[in-house]
Amino acid sequence: METKEVLLKKLSDCVFDMEDEEVADIVKEYIACGYDPKEGMLKGLVDGMKRASELYEEGEYFVPELIVCSDAMYAGIEEFQKYLPDSENTSIGKVAIGVVEGDTHDIGKNLVRIMMETGGFEVNDLGRDVPLDAFVDYVRDNDVDILCMSSLMTTTMPGMGTVIEKLTEAGLRSKVKIMIGGAPVSPAFARKIGADGYTNSAIEAVEFAKSLVGA
Structure with a gap:
C-alpha cells in the first residue's frame, strides 16, 4: 500500500502534468487506502494546480496548459466527491467571489473558489474585471454570507x-463579511479599507471563511 504522502504527490503531479485521464484512478487508489478525501483534494489536486499557476506566472505555462491542468483537477474533484459523506455536501455558508474591475488576473481567485467549494461553501463566481457596482448589487439582491x-x-x-x-452607503455593510486577497494586498490594507480580513493563500482563505460563519 502506498503511503499517503506518495499518493498526494501523485495527485498533485496528475494535475501539474495534465494527466486528466489518469487522475481518477489515483483518487480511487487513495480512497482504497482509507485516506481523507478532503486532504486529497487540498494537498493533492489543489497543490498541483498551485504549482501550475506558479509556472504560469513565471511564463513557462500558458493558458492552454492551465486549462488542461484545471480539467485534471476537476476530474479528480468529481471522483473525490463520490466518497464524501452527505453531511459534507451540505453548504456551511454562501460566498460570492470576484476580481475587481480593471483586473483580469483570476488564477488566485479560481483557486480560492475551489477551496471554498471543497471546504463546504456554496460559491457564486462573479468572474474577473467585475464592475464595482456589480458586487454591491449582488449583495443587495442575494443571500450571501461572505x-x-x-x-x-x-x-x-x-x-x-x-x-x-x-x-x-447602501446600508448593506452589516449584511456581509468581506475578505480580500491578492499579491499586493496586505493585512494593513484590509484594516485600512474596513474589510473583515485578508489571507495570503487559498488554504488560509477557507479556514478564515469558516471562522467568519462560525463553522
Whole structure:
C-alpha cells in the first residue's frame, strides 16, 4: 500500500502534468487506502494546480496548459466527491467571489473558489474585471454570507475599498463579511479599507471563511 504522502504527490503531479485521464484512478487508489478525501483534494489536486499557476506566472505555462491542468483537477474533484459523506455536501455558508474591475488576473481567485467549494461553501463566481457596482448589487439582491474580492494590481486595489464604501452607503455593510486577497494586498490594507480580513493563500482563505460563519 502506498503511503499517503506518495499518493498526494501523485495527485498533485496528475494535475501539474495534465494527466486528466489518469487522475481518477489515483483518487480511487487513495480512497482504497482509507485516506481523507478532503486532504486529497487540498494537498493533492489543489497543490498541483498551485504549482501550475506558479509556472504560469513565471511564463513557462500558458493558458492552454492551465486549462488542461484545471480539467485534471476537476476530474479528480468529481471522483473525490463520490466518497464524501452527505453531511459534507451540505453548504456551511454562501460566498460570492470576484476580481475587481480593471483586473483580469483570476488564477488566485479560481483557486480560492475551489477551496471554498471543497471546504463546504456554496460559491457564486462573479468572474474577473467585475464592475464595482456589480458586487454591491449582488449583495443587495442575494443571500450571501461572505464577499471575497481579489486584485493582483496595485492600480485596481482601491476598488475593493470603494466597494466597501458603496456597501456602507447602501446600508448593506452589516449584511456581509468581506475578505480580500491578492499579491499586493496586505493585512494593513484590509484594516485600512474596513474589510473583515485578508489571507495570503487559498488554504488560509477557507479556514478564515469558516471562522467568519462560525463553522
